[in-house]
Amino acid sequence: MEERLKQAFLEMKRQVALDIVEKNLHSGADPLLILGICRKAMEEIGNKFETGEFFLSELIYSAEVFKAISGMLEPHLISREEQTDTAGMVVFGTPLGDIHDLGKNIVVTMMRAQGFVVHDMGVDVPPERLVEEVQRTGAPILALSALITPAFVSMQEAISLLEKKGLRENTFVIIGGGVTTEMARKELGADAQTLDPTAAIRLCRQYLQGKFPH
Ligand code: B12
Numbered sequence: 001m002e003e004r005l006k007q008a009f010l011e012m013k014r015q016v017a018l019d020i021v022e023k024n025l026h027s028g029a030d031p032l033l034i035l036g037i038c039r040k041a042m043e044e045i046g047n048k049f050e051t052g053e054f055f056l057s058e059l060i061y062s063a064e065v066f067k068a069i070s071g072m073l074e075p076h077l078i079s080r081e082e083q084t085d086t087a088g089m090v091v092f093g094t095p096l097g098d099i100h101d102l103g104k105n106i107v108v109t110m111m112r113a114q115g116f117v118v119h120d121m122g123v124d125v126p127p128e129r130l131v132e133e134v135q136r137t138g139a140p141i142l143a144l145s146a147l148i149t150p151a152f153v154s155m156q157e158a159i160s161l162l163e164k165k166g167l168r169e170n171t172f173v174i175i176g177g178g179v180t181t182e183m184a185r186k187e188l189g190a191d192a193q194t195l196d197p198t199a200a201i202r203l204c205r206q207y208l209q210g211k212f213p214h
Contacts, residue, residue, distance in 0.1 A: 001020060001024050001029070001037070002037050004016075004020055005017060005020045005021070005034070005037050005038070005041065006037060006040065006041040006044070008020060009038065009041035009042070009044075009045065009062060009065060010041065010044060010045065010048075012058065012061050012062070012065075014061075014064070014065045014068070017065055017069065018065075018068055018069065018072070021034055021069050021072055021073070022072060025072065025073070025076055031073045031076040031077050032077070032197075032198065034069070034073060035073060035077075035106065038066055038069055039103075039178075039195075041062075042062060042066060042102075043178065045058060045059065045062045046059070046178075063102060066102050067102065070102065070105065070106060073106075074106075074109050077106070077109065077110055077113065077197075078109065078110070078113035088116060088117070088139070088140055088141060088204070088208045089116070089117045089118075089119070089137055089138070089139040089140065089141065090111060090116050090117070090118045090119065090139055090141040090142075090143050090204065091118075091119045091121065091130060091133045091134050091137060091139045091141070091142050091143070092104065092107070092108055092111075092118050092119065092120050092121065092142075092143040092144075092145070093120070093121035093122065093123070093125040093129075093130050093143075093144060093145070094122070094123040094124065094125065094144070094145045094146065094147075094151070094177075095124075095125055095126075095127065095130065095144055095146060095151045095154035095155050095158060096124055096125060096126045096127065096151070096154040097124065097148070097150040097151050097153070097154055098123065098124065098145075098146055098147055098148050098150070098151035098154075099123045099124050100123070100145070100146075100147035100148070100177070101122070101123045101145070103145060103147070103176070103177055103178070104120075104123075104145035104177070105120075106197060107143070107145070107176065107197045107200055108120050110197045110198075110201060111197075111200075111201060111204075114201050116201075116204070119133055119137055119139065121133060126154070127154050127155075127157035127158035127161050128161065130142065130144075130158045131158055131161040131162055131165060131167065134162065134167060134171055135165065135167060139171075140170060140171060140172060140207070140208065141171070141172045141173075141174065141204055141207070141208075142158070142162070142171050142172070142173045142174070143173075143174050143175075143176070143200070143204075144158065144173070144174075144175045144176075144177075144190075145175075145176055145177040146175065146176075146177040146179050146180055147177045147178050147179050148179060149179055151177075151179070152179075152184060152188065155175060155188050155190070156188055156189075158173075159173060159188060159189055159190065172191050172192070172204065172207040172212070173189075173190040173191050173192075174190065174191060174192040174193070174194070174200060174203060174204065175188065175190045175192070175193045176193065176194055176195055176200060177195075178195070180193050180195070181193065191207070191212070192207075192212075
């Protein structure tokens with residue numbers, strides 16, 4: 001399935017990709033596995049864009065295919081685990097300078113399905129707005145999604161602002177999105193980094209239960 005799905009993405013064959021996903025979901029394939037394959041395919045499309053083989057139109061089209069697949073995966077991702085009520089509140093956004101939101105939307109959906117109350121601020125969100133929302137809602141978690149390197153500057157500003165306002169100590173800052181790494185996390189001074197939505201939920205829970213390893 002992996003190769004065929006990737007190929008359908010790279011050849012911009014929307015209906016073929018949707019049919020493969022539908023068939024596999026129907027026969028019980030893990031929705032997270034399908035998500036991982038789509039992510040890899042999108043990464044390859046990104047690489048081809050970088051080398052000039054693909055243009056912005058391919059990036060836009062693949063995003064549309066991914067959106068359609070997300071719509072098919074979501075009900076399966078939601079019913080994967082039972083909802084629990086040990087969840088908290090999260091302010092979530094793609095920071096200023098970055099308009100990518102496909103991954104963010106999936107994590108938001110999965111968090112909500114797990115009982116988290118998520119204030120989704122959308123994309124291109126100025127650091128001040130993110131921090132204001134943390135202050136306004138009293139949310140203990142700030143989640144930031146970044147796909148392009150300039151977003152690191154905004155992430156850094158958001159973290160500095162939290163510090164300035166005396167909110168840093170009581171806010172768990174978790175980052176994710178294709179461009180983030182453990183090294184970036186350390187440099188930014190965030191608390192956690194992952195590309196895996198299930199791990200993100202686990203880390204947030206651990207923090208809320210006072211079990212986050214320091
Ligand atoms: C689709 C896409 C677009 C679409 C976005 C549509 C949308 N609504 O999001 C469009 C066409 C709009 C676009 C625009 C641009 N893009 Co673009 N895009 C991509 C592409 C191909 C796929 C991204 C994607 O959605 N992946 C699938 C999702 C599911 O993966 P994900 O976001 O990583 O999310 C997963 C995890 O990371 C995690 N996660 C996500 N967020 C969070 C947050 C938290 C807290 C946690 C815990 C986890 C988590 O959950 C997901 C689960 O699998 C990437 C290639 C790549 N390597 O990623 C380039 C890429 C990101 N784009 C790139 C560029 C350059 C651009 C443009 C500047 C192009 C241009 N010249 O205009 C503009 C940017 C405009 C801007 N200011 O943001 C570059 C960035 C390079 C860089 N390092 O800075 C990339 C890497 C392509 C490349 N190799 O050159 N893009």
